Amino acid sequence: MKIAKSLFVCAITAALVFFLNQSWNFGTPLPPFSKFLDPFHGFWQNAGDGSSRDVIAAIPGLKSKVTVVYDSALIPHIYAENDDDLFAAQGYITAQNRLWQMEFQTHAAAGRISEIIGEKALDFDRTQRRLGMVFAAENAVAAMDKNPVAKAMVESYTRGINAYIASLSYEQLPIEYKLLGYQPEPWTPVKTGLLLKYMAKTLSTGEKDLEMTNALKLFGKDTLDLIYPDHEGWSDPIVDNTGKWNFKPITLDSVPLALPNELVALQPFEKSPPNVGSNNWAVAGSKTKTGSPILCNDPHLELSLPSIWYIIHLNAPGINCMGASLPGSPNVISGFNDSIAWGVTNAQRDVVDWYKVKFNGRGKDQYESDGQWKATSKKIEVFKVKGKIDFYDTVVYTHHGPAVYDESFHGDGEKNHFAYRWIAHEPSEEALTFYKLNRANSHADYMEALNHFTAPAQNFVFASVSGDIAMRIQGKYPVRRKNEGKFVLDGTRTSQEWQAFIPNEQNVMYKNPERGFVSSANQYPADLTYPYFVTASNWEAYRNRRINEVLAAANNITPQDMMKLQLDNYNLKAAESLPHWLSQLDSMSLQGAEKEAFEKLRSWDYFNSVDSEGASYYEAWLRAILPMVWDEMSESKVALSRPSTYMTIRLLKEKPDLAFFDIKATAEKENARDIIRKSFSEGVAAMEKWKSEKKLNPKWGTFKDAIVGHLLNKMEAFSYHIEHGGNGSAVNAHSRTHGPSWRMVVSLEKAGVQAWGVYPGGQSGNPGSPYYNSLLGLWTNGEYVKFHFANRPENLKGKELSTITLNAE
Amino acid sequence: MKFIIQVLITAAVCFVLQSFLPWWSMAIGAAAVAYVIDNKGGISFLAGLLGVALLWFAMALYIDMSSHAILTAKVNKLLPIPALALTAIVGGLVGGLSALSGALLKSTFSFQK
Numbered sequence: 060m061k062i063a064k065s066l067f068v069c070a071i072t073a074a075l076v077f078f079l080n081q082s083w084n085f086g087t088p089l090p091p092f093s094k095f096l097d098p099f100h101g102f103w104q105n106a107g108d109g110s111s112r113d114v115i116a117a118i119p120g121l122k123s124k125v126t127v128v129y130d131s132a133l134i135p136h137i138y139a140e141n142d143d144d145l146f147a148a149q150g151y152i153t154a155q156n157r158l159w160q161m162e163f164q165t166h167a168a169a170g171r172i173s174e175i176i177g178e179k180a181l182d183f184d185r186t187q188r189r190l191g192m193v194f195a196a197e198n199a200v201a202a203m204d205k206n207p208v209a210k211a212m213v214e215s216y217t218r219g220i221n222a223y224i225a226s227l228s229y230e231q232l233p234i235e236y237k238l239l240g241y242q243p244e245p246w247t248p249v250k251t252g253l254l255l256k257y258m259a260k261t262l263s264t265g266e267k268d269l270e271m272t273n274a275l276k277l278f279g280k281d282t283l284d285l286i287y288p289d290h291e292g293w294s295d296p297i298v299d300n301t302g303k304w305n306f307k308p309i310t311l312d313s314v315p316l317a318l319p320n321e322l323v324a325l326q327p328f329e330k331s332p333p334n335v336g337s338n339n340w341a342v343a344g345s346k347t348k349t350g351s352p353i354l355c356n357d358p359h360l361e362l363s364l365p366s367i368w369y370i371i372h373l374n375a376p377g378i379n380c381m382g383a384s385l386p387g388s389p390n391v392i393s394g395f396n397d398s399i400a401w402g403v404t405n406a407q408r409d410v411v412d413w414y415k416v417k418f419n420g421r422g423k424d425q426y427e428s429d430g431q432w433k434a435t436s437k438k439i440e441v442f443k444v445k446g447k448i449d450f451y452d453t454v455v456y457t458h459h460g461p462a463v464y465d466e467s468f469h470g471d472g473e474k475n476h477f478a479y480r481w482i483a484h485e486p487s488e489e490a491l492t493f494y495k496l497n498r499a500n501s502h503a504d505y506m507e508a509l510n511h512f513t514a515p516a517q518n519f520v521f522a523s524v525s526g527d528i529a530m531r532i533q534g535k536y537p538v539r540r541k542n543e544g545k546f547v548l549d550g551t552r553t554s555q556e557w558q559a560f561i562p563n564e565q566n567v568m569y570k571n572p573e574r575g576f577v578s579s580a581n582q583y584p585a586d587l588t589y590p591y592f593v594t595a596s597n598w599e600a601y602r603n604r605r606i607n608e609v610l611a612a613a614n615n616i617t618p619q620d621m622m623k624l625q626l627d628n629y630n631l632k633a634a635e636s637l638p639h640w641l642s643q644l645d646s647m648s649l650q651g652a653e654k655e656a657f658e659k660l661r662s663w664d665y666f667n668s669v670d671s672e673g674a675s676y677y678e679a680w681l682r683a684i685l686p687m688v689w690d691e692m693s694e695s696k697v698a699l700s701r702p703s704t705y706m707t708i709r710l711l712k713e714k715p716d717l718a719f720f721d722i723k724a725t726a727e728k729e730n731a732r733d734i735i736r737k738s739f740s741e742g743v744a745a746m747e748k749w750k751s752e753k754k755l756n757p758k759w760g761t762f763k764d765a766i767v768g769h770l771l772n773k774m775e776a777f778s779y780h781i782e783h784g785g786n787g788s789a790v791n792a793h794s795r796t797h798g799p800s801w802r803m804v805v806s807l808e809k810a811g812v813q814a815w816g817v818y819p820g821g822q823s824g825n826p827g828s829p830y831y832n833s834l835l836g837l838w839t840n841g842e843y844v845k846f847h848f849a850n851r852p853e854n855l856k857g858k859e860l861s862t863i864t865l866n867a868e
Numbered sequence: 869m870k871f872i873i874q875v876l877i878t879a880a881v882c883f884v885l886q887s888f889l890p891w892w893s894m895a896i897g898a899a900a901v902a903y904v905i906d907n908k909g910g911i912s913f914l915a916g917l918l919g920v921a922l923l924w925f926a927m928a929l930y931i932d933m934s935s936h937a938i939l940t941a942k943v944n945k946l947l948p949i950p951a952l953a954l955t956a957i958v959g960g961l962v963g964g965l966s967a968l969s970g971a972l973l974k975s976t977f978s979f980q981k
Contacts, residue, residue, distance in 0.1 A: 064972060065975070065976045072968070076895050093891050096954060097924070097959075099891065102939065103939075105939055106939040107939075229890070775945055776944075777942060827935065827942070831938075
């Protein structure tokens with residue numbers, strides 16, 4: 060009896076130990092409890108930060124000693140004797156601060172999130188695999204393998220990351236691994252490829268070909284040209300070069316493209332939101348106080364923690380470069396060296412097409428092309444879903460690309476199969492562009508570096524100590540016939556395929572324009588005299604004009620002036636729409652809350668400053684008016700895409716009797732004036748509801764309710780709510796979840812390059828470190844970090860936090 | 869007296885074991901100490917519970933204070949009760965049950981002799 064009792068207690072104890080040592084999922088996933096709470100190895104060991112201690116560590120294969128000095132902002136300054144050691148150290152140091160993020164983002168790119176968080180990520184994962192993300196990354200690595208410089212760079216970087224991973228014991232693992240109960244796997248060059256393709260997906264797949272095909276069928280071509288014009292009518296292209304395109308463009312056969320005439324009833328995958336964008340500009344020495352050029356860049360992405368960017372300083376013979384890097388990719392992506400500076404904004408260009416394919420049967424072994432049957436290839440994708448049995452998906456590849464949508468995925472029956480043609484599937488060597496930019500000394504070097512860049516197409520701004528400024532819109536763009544790329548294409552005819560690419564030297568670019576500055580903000584690249592048909596899912600309409608207006612008027616510019624412009628909250632959208640909207644209201648008969656709202660809006664200065672209430676009322680109105688105008692879009696059974704806000708505002712003013720202004724749900728026939736009045740009442744009502752629920756003043760910073768969210772679904776515990784000015788169409792393009800993910804200002808002075816930068820996060824990816832959010836407060840207050848751009852470790856004396864010495868063993 | 873000795877020795881033995889081995893080594897330590905010291909089942913359970921709970925609590929508190937509670941404050945948002953308390957409870961529960969197992973095994977084997 061006693062034996063049974065003691066065995067029973069032992070069994071209970073063993074069961075408890077087992078239970079507490081495992082991850083569980085009872086609706087919400089739970090970490091292995093004891094393992095997680097154990098103060099000797101669990102999450103407690105992630106508290107604080109070891110970065111303030113000097114350490115000696117090893118990366119196998121180093122040729123010489125590498126010295127890494129962390130400065131007081133935890134920015135690493137890496138001093139190596141050669142390129143291989145430099146990249147190995149970059150990999151090691153980045154992993155030391157951002158390992159979990161690097162792996163999570165590449166798992167996301169590769170469609171492997173369901174391995175970590177379970178079945179709810181399966182649709183996302185299938186989308187990634189069906190878009191051919193791994194296929195694209197493998198093609199990129201195959202191209203890098205052919206170039207000895209790129210190959211050595213990626214392999215050294217990989218070696219550095221893996222040396223760090225190999226040095227980790229359980230207690231040193233980033234907390235997210237402990238929370239979710241999994242382990243890091245070795246890094247590979249394909250993961251670097253995946254990261255670059257993930258950026259390409261974020262920046263170049265906002266197309267709406269399926270939605271536009273539906274709109275064409277439902278509304279007709281004339282309406283389409285009215286509400287989704289190729290040119291929206293504003294006049295500030297990035298490169299203002301009217302009629303001076305001195306080259307002979309490639310022309311295709313003149314067979315006019317047949318426009319599709321069908322409804323596509325499938326459910327498109329989730330696109331990047333239109334608030335992904337960026338600003339960059341450079342002013343010539345003639346406009347600055349010091350006489351040296353100043354270059355600025357602020358890419359707008361989803362603001363997340365750990366941050367998308369990691370500031371790093373790379374120094375070795377032939378390179379002394381600093382700026383923002385992407386954890387998971389070698390080199391600096393937006394930065395400066397002793398001679399030049401560069402920055403990027405998204406070019407928006409359409410480099411994605413959907414081809415309707417005809418298979419020979421359910422087996423999809425063959426597909427039709429010019430009357431012939433071609434063989435498909437099939438890739439079986441396995442998803443190791445956490446807590447479930449493996450899920451299998453077969454992705455069928457045609458020469459266009461993978462057939463993303465079919466009867467098993469977001470499709471409507473067996474008729475509609477669409478294959479995805481995406482420029483990022485092609486072999487490319489973007490890593491080489493950044494390798495060369497990091498080492499560039501002149502405008503000629505910059506031009507050569509950009510020749511290697513394929514996707515995602517970017518507006519590369521440039522400035523040099525020698526006094527040049529330049530802009531080039533670089534990417535690999537198919538030569539398009541008019542209207543090509545806006546709608547789905549017929550995949551059975553090769554005449555509909557991409558026939559040729561615009562040669563690099565015919566891309567939109569210029570150098571040292573007379574106006575003394577270059578700028579880009581995701582707007583149209585050139586005016587209609589550019590001899591190629593240019594299309595995109597959306598063009599930015601406001602920031603670009605504000606930037607140009609400010610830069611054109613400014614003289615004796617200082618870096619502080621440029622910071623002020625990056626933080627400029629002027630809302631041109633509101634300035635162009637609000638006076639008209641207010642004039643349509645019957646202001647004499649307004650009462651109560653509506654009267655109060657009217658007064659706040661009328662006295663508003665159009666600045667989305669953090670304390671402004673007018674900005675909140677305008678936003679509430681805008682949120683009411685857009686769905687009211689475009690109720691036809693949201694109530695449609697097939698996918699449609701709302702026209703731009705810019706066009707909506709213009710149509711309300713210029714076409715007050717447009718059929719779209721009639722609200723479907725009402726018996727009366729409304730016009731623009733009715734819409735403006737109704738949406739005003741609705742917006743004010745929404746605002747009153749907000750006020751009574753929150754019991755707060757609707758200051759813009761409060762009303763916006765911005766969050767910088769942790770990569771794990773904005774997990775509250777590791778995320779921050781912030782109050783900051785700006786809005787999507789202000790230069791300071793900070794919306795609720797997106798915004799300037801990196802702000803950089805570089806003054807290219809002959810006596811030495813001066814640079815400032817900041818991002819909303821911190822250098823450490825560890826939520827237990829004081830450096831997890833140490834830059835977030837600065838960013839929110841509009842402050843910058845002045846960079847210590849020291850070309851020798853000795854010059855950092857007094858500014859260092861700690862030193863890491865890396866040896867071969 | 870033997871109770872206090874068991875508490876202290878459990879904490880000390882588990883501290884050493886956990887410095888080198890994974891968390892479950894504490895269960896073995898608490899059981900072994902209980903086996904050797906040979907308190908009655910109920911007392912052993914309490915002593916194991918208290919020994920490990922104190923050890924885990926003290927260690928966690930030390931980390932919490934030296935890191936200015938940056939991480940504790942965040943993890944508290946993930947847990948139903950504060951991390952410090954939960955750490956002590958979970959550690960104590962395993963320590964107590966392990967000690968009880970050790971004590972019962974001892975009495976089982978003594979009985980057989």
